[in-house]
Amino acid sequence: MGLGDKISNKAQEAAGKAKEKVGEATDNERLQAEGAQDQAEAKAKQAGEHLKDAAKDVTGQ
Template sequence: MGLGDKISNAAEDMGGKAKEAVGNATDNDRLKAEGQKDQVKADAKKVGENIKDEFKRD
């Protein structure tokens, strides 16, 4: 996984965590759910990149 991808995924994950925290603090269920969705997307991208890296090593 390239450094740019790692940074992008980390930023998306942190943004999702921030949205979720704001949603919790303001009782905004939509914002909380959107933050959780962003975190899941970042995790899925990270897994996909790790799989690609494993195939490149072989």
């Protein structure tokens, strides 16, 4: 996984957490859901990147 991808994914995850917390503080369910979705997307991207890295390690590329 490239450093840029790691930073981007972590930034998306952090933004999702912040959005979710703001939604909780303001009792805004839509914002909470969007924040949770952003976090889930970031984690899925991270998992995909880890799989790519593992495949490269196995194939030696």
